[in-house]
Amino acid sequence: MGKQFTIIAAFLVVLAAGCKNQQTASNTESQPASKSAPNLSNTPNTADASTLSPEDLGTLGAAIKKQPNNADKLLADKGLNEQSFAAAIRKVSENPDSAKRYTAAYKKAS
Numbered sequence: 662m663g664k665q666f667t668i669i670a671a672f673l674v675v676l677a678a679g680c681k682n683q684q685t686a687s688n689t690e691s692q693p694a695s696k697s698a699p700n701l702s703n704t705p706n707t708a709d710a711s712t713l714s715p716e717d718l719g720t721l722g723a724a725i726k727k728q729p730n731n732a733d734k735l736l737a738d739k740g741l742n743e744q745s746f747a748a749a750i751r752k753v754s755e756n757p758d759s760a761k762r763y764t765a766a767y768k769k770a771s
Contacts, residue, residue: 669747
């Protein structure tokens with residue numbers, strides 16, 4: 662399970678880096694995607710995921726990468742599970758500004 666989180670986190674970092682190259686300078690700083698997009702997941706903990714900023718998610722992703730055996734505990738401490746964490750990161754990756762913020766926090770915490 663820890664390897665899955667590492668793979669998901671690495672994939673999302675690459676995705677976020679690719680997204681920033683496709684956007685123009687006309688993008689303005691806006692609210693995080695987790696607040697602007699409706700929450701469509703049926704997992705009970707997803708509501709907590711929407712309160713986490715891209716920076717919080719990036720830091721959490723880096724912590725999971727460092728300690729994959731403690732992934733469940735790290736997620737539970739934030740009120741998340743694997744599915745809600747992945748859903749929150751997908752929402753962050755939909756917004757180029759949020760994706761940049763996630764990536765910066767992930768790299769800083771790594």
